[in-house]
Amino acid sequence: MGSTTITRPEVTTDDETELDRDWRVVVWNDPINLISYVVYVLRLTFGYSLAKATELTMEVHNNGRSIVSSGPREKAESEAHTLHGYGLWATLERDL
Numbered sequence: 025m026g027s028t029t030i031t032r033p034e035v036t037t038d039d040e041t042e043l044d045r046d047w048r049v050v051v052w053n054d055p056i057n058l059i060s061y062v063v064y065v066l067r068l069t070f071g072y073s074l075a076k077a078t079e080l081t082m083e084v085h086n087n088g089r090s091i092v093s094s095g096p097r098e099k100a101e102s103e104a105h106t107l108h109g110y111g112l113w114a115t116l117e118r119d120l
Contacts, residue, residue, distance in 0.1 A: 046119040047100035049093040053084050054113050065110045066092060069103065094119055 051062070059081055066077040070093060083090035092114075093103050100116050107114040 046094045047097045048091045048117045048119055049100050049103045049107070050089050050115050050117055051080070051084050051092050051107065052113040052115065053088045057111060059085060062112065065107065065112060069106050069110070 051066075062081040062084065063074070063077045066072050066080055067074065070077075072080070080090045080092050092107075093100065095103075097116075104114040104116055
């Protein structure tokens with residue numbers, strides 16, 4: 025029997041920054057939380073002004089979702105976890 029050589033494909037990216045892309049924190053609309061409460065949570069969690077928190081909350085309300093933050097994965101995961109603690113529906117997605 026002959027020997028078989030197994031080769032593994034090389035993993036490459038078009039750009040090294042591909043590995044460092046940010047993650048987005050997405051807040052989704054839900055039928056439970058009041059608009060005023062979501063504004064409060066965004067102000068408390070991210071330190072947003074009333075105007076910014078209201079803008080993001082209205083985007084959630086009108087469009088079903090809003091990207092409320094972005095950054096490194098660990099930071100985004102921590103922020104999503106914090107939002108979960110306040111009863112908001114939040115997920116992560118890769119930044120484009």
